[in-house]
Amino acid sequence: MRALSIAATGMAAQQMRVEVISNNLANMSTTGYNARRAEFSDLHYQQYARPGTVNASDGTVLPTGVQLGLGVRPAAVSVQLSQGTLSQTGGDLDLAIEGAGYLEVTMPNGQAAYTRDGGLKRTGDGLIVTSEGYPVAPEITIPADAQRLSINAEGEVYAYFAGQPDAQLLGQFTLSGFTNPKGLEAIGSNLFVETDASGPALQSTPGVDGLGTVRQGYLEASSVDAVREISELIEAQRGYELNSKVISAADQMLAATSQVR
Structure with missing residues (x-):
């Protein structure tokens, strides 16, 4: 039957x-x-x-x-x-992406992966990495004597040093967009890799080409x-x-x- x-x-x-x-x-x-x-x-x-x-x-x-x-x-x-709620944390390396886009990270095998988890950390050498220790691309290193960090909406990272009133530019975060973000392959640890379905990553400055902006001191909650x-x-x-x-x-x-x- x-x-x-x-x-x-x-x-x-x-x-x-x-x-x-x-x-x-x-x-x-x-x-x-x-x-x-x-x-x-x-x-x-x-x-x-x-x-x-x-x-x-x-x-x-x-x-x-x-x-x-x-x-x-x-x-x-x-x-x-869908955009998750932005929760204020106050952390100088906590970044929330307000809008579309992903941070690019470099895997141990050299492959590029992408994430919206902006809970970043720094290594003993000052390199900015994810919670899993993968460096964010482009790589940005924070000097050991930096007293404070400031990251603007365009992803520019500035450091303040003792005795210097002006901040020093260390580098700039970029965001990656995809023609079909739903085609990304999830590999765990809040990471995705591109596929033929997603199309290649289109890197640009935050706030440009339809990508979102960066907010320092916030994290995007689950949607x-x-x-x-x-x-x-x-x-x-x-x-x-x-x-x-x-x-x-x-x-x-x-x-x-x-x-x-």
Whole structure:
């Protein structure tokens, strides 16, 4: 009975939806995290009579035909690109991107990765790195005798030194944009790498070419909406239960058939 396999695909789909929701809720406190949404599409259809087929008996055209769907399958888990709330921290190396764009970091293998997590740190040599220790590109080094840092909206990093009233420019952060940011591949640790779907990174100055600006002393909170996630969790749970009831009903029908004398 096809109802068993069709309902099983529905249960698997709702289980995957719950897994995506659980990951969103687990990352409610992750800096710069964007919620994911599971998307589905219907499977192939078994054609008993195609729409538009000519009826052999009288020559009329079937207006709808008979097409039996075979279930559902996962189509995508897409990122919902939305700005998270900016939370003030006061940290001189805490940066929030207000608008579109990603900071570029250099992985140990030399590959470029991208992040919206602006909770930056400095190494013992003064190099600005991410929380995982990956240097931000272009590399900027803070002198050991710098007393204070100032980063403006365009990403320019200035350092103040004792006995010098004027700040010294150390470098400038750039932002990277993508034609299709949803096509980026997540690799964990708040990092993404480009793919053929995302297109190549387009680097520019913050505030230019449609990119956002930088705000020092702030971090971007997760964009997860807990109320929405809970309501979708309830909906997914009910969908799972309904599909399980279909399996139970199909099992009872098969049991009745097997008892026919």
